[in-house]
Structure formats: C-alpha cells, structure tokens
C-alpha cells in the first residue's frame with residue numbers, strides 16, 4: 291500500500307466550548323485554544339479535529355450550523371480562526387474542520403427560504419412531505435427522540451429532521467445542495483486547513499420512500515463526486531462519521547482506488563455495551579471477548595484494503611476510563627492500559643481532550659445541570675414512559691454525552707482553570723485531584739505515558755504498518771502481535787483489577803509498560819509491550 295502522510299498522524303480532538311475560555315464568559319473559545327497549542331504540540335499530536343465553530347443557534351452545540359462561512363461570536367472571529375490555522379501550522383499541526391453536511395440549522399438562510407413557500411427555489415434543499423391522515427408522513431423517529439417529522443403549518447407540509455427539529459435534513463439528491471457543500475469545503479481548504487471530519491456522512495443519501503436512512507444506494511456516488519469536485523487535488527485527510535458501517539462498507543469508503551474517504555469512524559466497538567438496536571440508554575456490560583473479536587476483525591479486515599481510525603472516545607461518548615477501565619483505584623493503570631491497547635494498533639489514533647489526563651465521567655444529581663439536547667429529550671421521553679428519575683439518571687451517568695463535555699481540567703484553581711467566569715456547564719467536582727497540572731507533576735502521569743505512545747508511533751514504522759494477529763490468551767487479557775520485516779512485537783493488556791497469570795509473559799525487550807518493576811503475573815490493568823528476541 292502506498293504510504294500517506296496521515297498514516298502516522300495522531301489527531302487530538304478539541305471540543306471548543308469546553309476546552310479553554312479566554313475572556314471569562316464561561317465558554318471555551320478560539321483564543322483559548324491558541325493559548326494551549328503548545329500543550330497539544332508537546333503531547334505530540336499533529337492534527338487537531340476541531341468540533342464545529344461556525345455560526346449556530348447552538349441547539350446541538352454547533353452541530354446546527356446557520357452559516358458555514360462565519361465563526362460563532364462566542365468562539366471569536368474569522369481573524370482568530372485564521373490565526374489558529376497559522377499558529378497551528380507553525381507548530382506542524384494541521385486543523386481538521388468538522389463539516390456538518392447532513393443537516394443545517396433551521397435558522398440557516400437556505401431553510402428560511404425553503405420554508406417560506408412551496409415554490410421557493412430553495413424548497414428542494416430540504417426534505418418536505420405531505421402528512422398522512424392528519425399525522426406525519428411516516429413513523430420515522432428522530433435520533434434525539436420523538437418523530438423525525440415537524441409540521442410547518444404555513445405550507446402545511448412536514449420537514450425531515452433526523453436530529454433535533456432545529457436541524458432539518460438537507461436533500462442531497464438535489465444537485466445545488468451538493469454544489470453548495472462543495473463550495474463550503476473549497477472555502478476552508480483555501481484557508482489552509484488540513485482535513486475534514488464529516489458528521490453523519492452515511493445519512494446523506496437516504497431514500498425515505500424506500501425506508502432507507504443510512505447507506506443509501508447513491509452514497510458512494512456522492513462521495514466519489516465530492517472527491518472529484520473538491521478533494522482530488524487537495525492534500526488533506528478525510529474521516530467520515532459512519533456509525534453503523536460494518537467492515538465491508540468501511541472497505542468501500544476507504545479503499546484508496548475508490549477515491550471516497552481516507553478513513554471512517556465505525557461505532558461497532560463502542561456499541562458493545564449497548565443493547566441490540568443501538569439502544570445506548572439500555573445498559574449492558576462489556577464482554578471482553580466481543581471487544582477482542584471486533585477490534586481484531588477491523589485490524590485484519592482493513593489490512594491492505596483501507597485504513598482504520600482508532601478511538602475510544604469523542605464528544606458523544608462517555609469517558610473511556612470510567613467506561614472500560616477503573617476510574618478510582620486504578621485510574622492511572624487502566625487509562626494507560628487502554629491507551630496502550632489502542633495506540634499499538636494499525637490506523638490513525640484520535641485522542642479526545644482530557645483522555646490524556648484520565649478525565650472521568652460526571653454525576654450531576656439533577657437533570658437541570660445537563661445541557662445536552664439528546665440527554666434532555668431522552669429524559670422527558672422516558673419520564674413519560676414511566677421510568678423513574680433514578681433509573682434515567684443511571685443511564686445518563688453511564689452513557690450521557692455531557693460526560694465528555696464538562697470543561698477541561700487544567701489545574702486545581704477555581705473552575706479548574708477553565709474560566710474566570712461561570713462555566714456554561716458544571717465542572718467535574720474531581721478537578722482538584724484530576725487536572726493537567728497534577729498529572730504532569732505526579733510520578734504517574736497519564737499525559738507523559740500518552741506522549742511516549744505517540745513518540746513510539748512516530749519512531750517505529752512497525753506500529754503504523756505491521757501485520758496484526760490476535761493472540762490466544764487468558765479471558766481477562768487482550769493480547770496481540772505485530773509483525774513487520776522480521777520483527778515481532780507483543781502487546782499484553784490485563785482488563786481487570788486483579789492479578790492474572792499469563793502464559794504470554796516473556797523475556798522480550800520491554801518497549802513500554804505501565805508499571806515500573808517486572809513481575810511474574812500481570813498486575814491490575816497492566817499493559818506490556820515487548821519486542822521479541
């Protein structure tokens with residue numbers, strides 16, 4: 291396979307609202323990110339995936355865009371954005387813009403026009419249908435609860451919204467819509483950005499009348515068109531959010547000769563603790579065998595055919611150390627073990643802000659402390675269905691998106707050093723113990739461990755390109771081998787808080803380990819990487 295510059299890239303994801311506030315209004319902003327560029331550089335990341343910073347009424351924290359060519363005033367100005375691109379570039383860091391192209395805000399001028407009359411030229415920019423028997427056109431449900439259809443009483447038709455009713459879906463079958471999005475992409479490429487992350491890109495080619503939402507028959511046609519029209523001559527990297535994609539589909543999206551995307555985010559591994567049908571609120575324990583099977587399948591299945599993204603967390607997911615690690619007694623050990631497992635795999639790793647210091651989930655007692663529209667809508671819906679407050683809160687504590695959205699914990703000062711004002715969402719009360727300053731000064735630093743993992747990738751082609759093989763191991767242990775040019779590395783990870791024996795412990799050269807001293811058994815959440823002799 292031809293090598294590409296982004297094959298050994300490491301991406302750091304910034305959720306601007308919660309990263310660093312520079313002016314005391316309680317909202318993270320572009321100047322805040324600028325002030326922390328050296329922090330990201332020091333970690334070793336060379337791309338920043340920037341969640342949306344465009345003009346937006348903020349119904350879904352920026353995933354509802356009202357102008358793709360403007361910066362939301364809460365985040366700063368276009369001058370700040372240009373400066374961020376330039377300053378990042380000086381440090382060898384590329385900016386990856388988040389493009390939300392499946393829907394816009396209902397306050398986007400296209401929608402305002404579209405809604406104004408049935409024969410407005412923009413009508414077909416969105417998906418409009420007549421109702422059926424005084425009700426919506428179909429039973430289709432929104433991902434954020436309730437019907438996916440909203441009646442516009444003026445024109446007496448319903449518009450589609452797969453997310454909130456303030457996020458009407460664009461109609462990609464209408465060529466001017468596609469051209470308008472390509473124009474947005476060209477604008478940002480001309481500004482010097484180095485990548486795009488495409489929000490729910492697998493939904494754009496929906497065929498409503500056939501009941502198809504994800505992976506519509508024209509999806510690949512559209513992506514190939516986008517590649518021809520925009521991406522062909524731009525040396526940027528693309529990643530599509532395709533939550534439901536299986537391996538076969540991922541090969542179609544990411545194989546180089548098809549000219550679609552460079553990689554995709556599949557949710558197969560992070561859906562393993564969901565009940566069937568992606569019912570994320572109905573809790574289920576992770577079975578390590580499932581995780582071994584799924585990650586290994588992607589590692590071997592995409593080999594030579596496409597490219598993997600590697601991630602444990604993002605702004606929609608709970609914190610990984612609270613989820614599949616142990617965020618109490620073994621916070622350092624489990625955070626570094628999970629980091630090791632992921633960062634020694636083939637693909638491009640993504641680190642979500644705060645993961646590098648082992649930030650944890652949060653538990654606010656009242657719904658009023660939560661800001662996420664998905665969480666709030668779900669609470670109301672389940673309350674109506676008769677669930678108890680306690681049960682719903684339990685789901686929110688485990689799966690709610692605000693777990694990832696509490697502000698970055700920089701130090702033990704007021705508001706964790708995130709803001710001098712009142713933060714837009716509560717800070718995790720554990721900030722006085724868990725914060726960047728403490729982590730860096732402690733003798734067990736998760737940040738320093740992540741830094742080591744990143745450096746290792748930069749210095750060893752083996753990590754980037756080697757073959758992958760799952761090793762037969764004890765049920766508590768996730769172990770795999772990487773083989774490259776007559777060299778073999780072995781990765782051993784204990785997924786429990788107990789000591790376990792492992793037949794795979796050996797006397798190879800130790801490349802990394804999250805304990806200082808050798809031992810005859812794997813200790814709680816121990817991770818070891820060997821180079822075999």
Ligand code: TEU
Pocket residue numbers: 350353354390433453489490531533570605606664691
């Ligand atoms: O998310 C798409 C998506 O389907 C899920 O991740 C969803 O957010 C939820 O967690 C399902 O339970 C993307 C963005 O990442 C997300 O932040 C946006 O809210 C959503 O699209 C709409 O733009």
Ligand code: CA
Pocket residue numbers: 311312313314315316317318319364
């Ligand atoms: Ca601010």
